[in-house]
Amino acid sequence: MNFKEKWQSQIAQIVSPSNLPTDPSPFLLDQRKRYTSENCLVVQPDSVEKIQNLVRFCAEHRLPIVPQGGNTGLVGGSLANGAIVLNMSKLNRIREINLADNSLTADAGCILQDIQAAAQQANRFFPLSLASEGSCQIGGNIACNAGGLNVLRYGTMRDLVIGLEVVLPNGEIVSHLQPLHKNTTAYELKHLFIGSEGTLGIITGATLKLFAPPQAQATAWVGVNDIQAAVQLLSQMKNHFAERLCSFELISEFALKLSAQYSNLAQPVQAAWHVLIELTDSLPRDDLGDVLAQYLYENGYENSVLAQSEQTRRDFWALRENISASQRVLGANIKHDIAVPIAKVADFVADCERDLWQHYPQIQLVVFGHLGDGSLHYNTFFPEVLNNDVYQFEDAVNAIVYENVLKNQGTIAAEHGIGSLKRHWLPRVRSADEIALMWAIKRQLDPHHLFNPNKLLPEN
Incomplete structure (x- = not known):
């Protein structure tokens, strides 16, 4: 008996049968058709309470849970095997717009474009803007600390979140959605979950900063x-x-x-x-x-x-x-979402281009990005390999690119996160003491390693 057959009936009672999609296939394949989830049960709870009940059941039976937003990720962050894929699409209400505090509170499954539109209808502006804004969800944006086109003026998601509502691995909830602009009482716990890629908690709601619309x-x-x-x-x-x-x-x-x-x-x-x-x-x-x-x-x-x-x-x-x-016309490619100090962007591009061409004279480079914050999309193509066979070169190409990133004091992930694709590179970016501290936090909150296992943190 596979995972789905074993647990489907009990989980259907928890979240209701209507919240198990009849065709789960769109949620088991990433948008690049590179990562496929195997032996999984997809659920789409339509309330925070149902998510809590589901998490408690999974904690009791030691069932892994992989949260999923709009499934627009590029690093295998919602890849699963023998797990619950918790798709947030039905948790999609705009809960409140507070003009006095210039804030908007929304469910985590709200599409980014819908949040932008709700702000606009209230004569306000929500500045996060991404190419995938018509399908990505705000919970996923927060979980990956998304940046986008307007970071130069407004910052990343870490700068745009006032408060969070999060379901912890034991099913309990931490909720601080009140639009407090100053709160210096002890640790600011929301920052644990922003950028944690679903490994510490499931973001179910957020209060976001709004701004005056550009005139x-x-x-x-x-x-x-x-x-x-x-x-x-x-x-x-x-x-x-x-x-x-x-x-x-x-x-x-x-x-x-x-x-x-x-x-x-x-x-x-x-x-x-x-x-x-x-x-x-x-x-x-x-x-x-x-x-x-x-x-x-x-x-x-x-x-x-x-x-x-x-x-x-x-x-x-x-x-x-x-x-x-437009890159899809060229076929499959090896993508890099990196950042270096702005003063070193030119050196990085020159050094990396030289080293790549030395090993792969035929390689084509598509370079673009947000120079205002030093982040680049650095994508490589092999003209003679236009399908997923190109990934046979990925480890070698990544080594060249990331070594040049590190040489220029940069980072291997600027917007899309670590996921499963880059976790083995994390020790090159973070010190042993930092990673040990991250693991200590993970074990404290998720002692059974049930939330998005085998993502973000390297093997321990």
Whole structure:
């Protein structure tokens, strides 16, 4: 008897039969069709109480639980084997919008785009913005400490969460959803769960920060000769425009070419490297675009185009956001979600490119990302291997990329987390004492290692 057959009837009584999907297959395969969960039972509880009851049952019978949001992850974070796959999609209510505290409280299964829309309807702004925002869930965003396009001005999810509601591995609940903007009483426990990838608790609700909606925007596409010129421009603009600088995206020539063909849009300028810049202001003003254009011209960045209409602005952002989709035309690829200090981005790209081409002269590199916070999507293609057979090169390619990341004082995970893909690299990024402390926390909260086992932390 397999796992599903053994436990399905008892678990159906706990969460109700209607919360067991008739076709679980979409929840057992990741979006890249790389990771498949085996011998699992998928459940979709529609209340926090049912999640608590399910966790208590699993704790009693020592059944592993793998929480799953929108299933948009890239590192095998919701991969399972002989476990409960706890999909959060039915826990999807906007619970409260509090304008006095500029906060929104939502279930963890809410789609990010729905949270953005709810904030907009209340004349507020929730700044997290990702390519997957139409399908990713806020609980998963918090569990991976997502960043996205607006980190430069608003920070990561860690900066956007006021309070959390979390079900612990014993079924008890820790809930601090009140919108307190100051609370200095002892340890701030919410930070244990932000970025923990479901290994310490199941996030069921969150209170999030809202902001004033932008009343003015100015968007420009700038061509530069090299990354160092882009870094210099970023430094100058941070000092000049301060908090109005919202996004500063770096795009390689090859990445732009792919996206332009895929999007059926013309390249705004010709250059070796490209920067997409956006300024925002919470006050209405008609001159923000003129101010940006004049600043670029006066500082020698004449190979640039200012978005003169909303349609042009959308086209610029489509070129940036469609890079990921355009890569699928090339086939399977080995992805890297990394970050280095901004001052070292140019060195990293040059060093890594040199080392990769030395070992793989045929390799193609698609480089783009959020230069404003030093994080890059560094993706590698082998033109002669366009399917999942490319992963035979993954360990060797990762070793080259990550060694260069570490040499330049960076990190192997900036947005997508560690999951099962990168856990063996964690000791190269975190010290032995740090990992021992992480394991101590894990054992204290989850002594039977039931929550998302074999993820994030390396073998102990």
